[in-house]
Amino acid sequence: MKIPNFSIPLTEIPLQKNIQLFLKREDLIHPHISGNKYWKLFYNINSYLKQNPINPFIITFGGAFSNHIAATAALGKEYNLKSLGIIRGEEIQYKWQLNPTLKLAHENGMDFRFVTRSAYKDKDALTKILQKEFTDALIIPEGGTNDQAVDGIQFMLAEETKSFDYLCTAVGTGGTIAGISKFAEKNQKVLGFKVVDDISLNSTVLELSNRNNFTLFEAHDGGYGKISDQNIRFINDFKERYDIQLDPIYTGKMMRHLLKGIEEDYFPNGAKILAFHTGGLQGIFGANELLKKQNRELIRF
Structure with a gap:
């Protein structure tokens, strides 16, 4: 495997507040081995x-x-x-x-x-x-997720990510946030949005990263793989507004809860936030098959 010879784009998500929010498009790194x-x-x-x-x-x-x-x-x-x-x-x-x-x-x-x-x-x-x-x-x-995986995540960070105050990612097994935590700048705060209901994740991430610079938030909407109508509407609206596809298990939940935190003034005025798009878009096909059987709104893809 090679390090790609191109820069992963940072896309700004415009906000009403005096806060800057960007999405790093790791989903574009490879058409099939995408994201983290x-x-x-x-x-x-x-x-x-x-x-x-x-x-x-x-x-x-x-x-x-x-x-x-x-x-x-x-x-x-x-x-x-x-x-x-x-x-x-x-x-x-x-x-x-x-x-x-x-x-x-x-x-x-x-x-x-x-x-x-x-x-x-x-x-x-x-x-x-x-x-x-x-x-x-x-x-x-x-x-x-293992020690080598955590070390590989360092390549999601680069010179252009150093100026951000907050680094945000969805959290499943904990490897990605552990890598971001391990290699983040000293002044950066790392926020993880848990898509699984797992109380052991905090200790897992701490053991893998050896740094206590992260905070985990519940974002699973009732459990791993749960897809709420609210999340479907959010993903479809996000695609229409910004022409960026999110998935229903990881990035959709992360961005919905992150924007909710911004709306509820979790972040200070003037904060610079970077969220990582970790891919997972292939999961939309399976999700839509399930939603179709349930006669529910589909994810536009």
């Missing part, structure tokens, strides 16, 4: 390939609509690496072809192994089994 996923895989893959494995093989974990699964499969295709996805929920194995994320991942060369939800919870045990079965494989955690 690219940087979380960057060191993992490069370090692995330097070892010259005889049969290079990537294994990772995820749910049926996982952005990480989609990105890992796309990376495998681009770099000619076999890939295996350990997918949560064995009931999916008979109908995965109907799932847009898994269908695309399979088209990109990924094979699947479906496990029960109870077995999936013990990923340490699953990892040990996989290590014995595939001795030459690189096994990447769910969401791609």
Whole structure:
């Protein structure tokens, strides 16, 4: 994997208040390995390939609509690496072809192994089994979060991000915010918008970043994967206003709660805020299939 030789654009979101808000378009970094996923895989893959494995093989974990699964499969295709996805929920194995994320991942060369939800919870045990079965494989955690992933996130920060007072991101497994926290300037405050209801995230991020310069906010709207009508309306309105597509699981929730915080005067007058668009747009196809079955408004894409 290479560091792209172009600058990721910063797009200003105009506000009524004396506050500057910009969105860093990490979703544009790669058409299929988009956003933070690219940087979380960057060191993992490069370090692995330097070892010259005889049969290079990537294994990772995820749910049926996982952005990480989609990105890992796309990376495998681009770099000619076999890939295996350990997918949560064995009931999916008979109908995965109907799932847009898994269908695309399979088209990109990924094979699947479906496990029960109870077995999936013990990923340490699953990892040990996989290590014995595939001795030459690189096994990447769910969401791609590990120390190498955290170090890869440093490339989301650059000279043009140093002038901002606040750095904001959606938070799933904690790797992205940990990387931003670890490599942020001393004067910068890091804000994370949790899209999962997980009380352990604060300690996870602190352990990964070794810096206490971040604050986490609840933004999951009832749990991971929950899509409220309010969030759909917000995403569609945001697209119409600014011609920027947000996803319903991560960036849509982050931007809605961030703008709410601005409206409620959480930020001081004159503050400069940078939010990171971490991609995940492939998830819209699956979300719309679910919304269609529920006779609800669709996300315009």
